[in-house]
Amino acid sequence: xxxxxxxxxxxxLRGARxxxxxxxxxxxxxxxxxxxxxxLELSPLEATAISASVFAGASQLAAYELLANDAPxxxxxxxxVIINLRFMIYSAAIAPTFRGEPLPKRIVYAYxxxxxxxxxxxxxxxxxxxRVAYYFGCAVPMWxxxxxxxxxxxxxxxxxxxxxxxxxxxxxxxIALLAPAIRDRKQVACAVVTAVAAVLLLKAPHHSGVILSVxxxxxxxxxxxxxxx
Amino acid sequence: MSWVLLFGxxxxxxxxxxxxxxxxxxxxxxxxxxARYVPIAALTALVVPAVLPQDGEPIYARGVAAGLAxxxxxxxxxxxxxxxxxxxxxxxxxxx
Numbered sequence: 001x002x003x004x005x006x007x008x009x010x011x012x013l014r015g016a017r018x019x020x021x022x023x024x025x026x027x028x029x030x031x032x033x034x035x036x037x038x039x040l041e042l043s044p045l046e047a048t049a050i051s052a053s054v055f056a057g058a059s060q061l062a063a064y065e066l067l068a069n070d071a072p073x074x075x076x077x078x079x080x081v082i083i084n085l086r087f088m089i090y091s092a093a094i095a096p097t098f099r100g101e102p103l104p105k106r107i108v109y110a111y112x113x114x115x116x117x118x119x120x121x122x123x124x125x126x127x128x129x130x131r132v133a134y135y136f137g138c139a140v141p142m143w144x145x146x147x148x149x150x151x152x153x154x155x156x157x158x159x160x161x162x163x164x165x166x167x168x169x170x171x172x173x174x175i176a177l178l179a180p181a182i183r184d185r186k187q188v189a190c191a192v193v194t195a196v197a198a199v200l201l202l203k204a205p206h207h208s209g210v211i212l213s214v215x216x217x218x219x220x221x222x223x224x225x226x227x228x229x
Numbered sequence: 230m231s232w233v234l235l236f237g238x239x240x241x242x243x244x245x246x247x248x249x250x251x252x253x254x255x256x257x258x259x260x261x262x263x264a265r266y267v268p269i270a271a272l273t274a275l276v277v278p279a280v281l282p283q284d285g286e287p288i289y290a291r292g293v294a295a296g297l298a299x300x301x302x303x304x305x306x307x308x309x310x311x312x313x314x315x316x317x318x319x320x321x322x323x324x325x
Contacts, residue, residue, distance in 0.1 A: 025308035042232070053240035062275055063239065073235050080239045083271045084246050089264035092250035103252070110248035115268075168291065168319050169312050171279035172298050176311035178272040179302035187269050194270045198277040210274045217270030218263070225262055 008133035015120065015137025022116045023145045029057050029173045030146050034153020035160060036064040036170065047154035052147050055111070058177070059083040061170050062210065071207035079210050090118040097121065097131045112139035115177070190221035286323060294318035 006014075030051070037047035037060075054060055059080040066076045090113055098106050109132070117139040124134055160166055182188055194217030201209035250260075280295035282288045298315030305311070 028309050028312045046232075050236045050240075054236060054243055055240075056243050058272070058275070059239065059243065063236075065275075065279070067232075073231060076235060077238055077242070081242050081246070083275070084243045086264065086267045086271070087243065087246040088249050089260050089267060091247055092260045093264070095250040095253075098251050106251050107248060110251045111244055113247040113251075165316070165319055165323065168279075168294070169316055171276045171295060172312045172315035173308060174272045174276045174279075175295060175298045175315070176302045176306075176308040178269065178276060179299050179311075180306040181268055181272070182303075187265060190266050191269050191273045194273040195277045198274045199281070202278060202281070209278065213274040213277075214267075214270045217273060218266045221266030221270070222262065 006130070008130045011130040012133040012137030015134040016141050018120055019116065019138045019141050022120070023141055025176075026057070026116070026142070026145055027149050028169065030149025031153035031156070032166070032169045032173060033057055033060050033064070034150040034155070035157035035166060036061060036068075037150070038154045038157030039167075040064055040067055042154070044151060044154035048147060048151040051150035054080075055114070055143065055146060056080075056084050056087070057146065058174065061173070065170065066207055066210075069207060075207050075211070079207075082211055082214050086115070087113055090115070094118055094121060094135075097135065101132060109135065109139070112136075112143055114139065114142055116142055186221060186224045189224060190217050193217055193220040287325070290319060290322040294322060 033051060034044075034047055037050065038044065042050070050060060062083055063076050063080050066079060071079075091110065094113070098109055101109070117135060120138045121131065121135045124131060128134075178191070182191055194213050197213035197216040198209060201212050203209075204212060276295070280291045282291060294315050297318045298311050301314045302311040
């Protein structure tokens, strides 16, 4: 009840407990990332190392898909960066929580930043004590889950028959993140414009369709804000 | 070797994005507006090409399965349930 009486350790454990149901939802995502990597003939060790270092599922899956279609490496890189632009936004929003922490710790906290850890910590009121401990408690299980499920997926990947159409699970994971994120009419308009652009740009040179349609969608959303602000 | 470089570069860029404001401090109203659209545009652009019909399949199969998954995701906000429903729908539609 009274947070003030709780130790940082107890608050961190509470973060881990709050993360548990969210984390379970991420398990198929991690398995599929491992399976996709093994489809590119990356070894399980390489697939796991990528998950540990990049630690950003949507960009990893997009990169694997582009590589499977022989996209140029620079297009793969730019696409991954654009998908991960949202971390800059979370970084801005969560920065006050880490003010006053030493630099090495802030680098670790930045490395562990995910959609899920951000969302849980942001939902916790500013005034509550030990927000940093809460964040850390959320973030560490998420990292552990992501790296271990990727490893399992990468080992299992080779034995899954193509007739299962498992590659379709990748867009399904994105749909699971996308649908609840659309909350107002401008966001619906942004999604529709991006979708139309993605179809029209399907044959854009060097697989640049994803990059271009994301930029068009963001630009359209910001323009709507300008018009009806 | 080039893949090591590629994913090394992606990992470094991603860490820079994550660390940008945490290390520099401060934030901006512009980024809060951007935050409303970046995830939606990025995810939509990834989903759409992957749910278009593929050669030799019923033209509606992937689209219908994706639409059903979208409706489920909107209601239950759960990745596992969304993936199971979408995969089951696709496999049933392909088997028809």
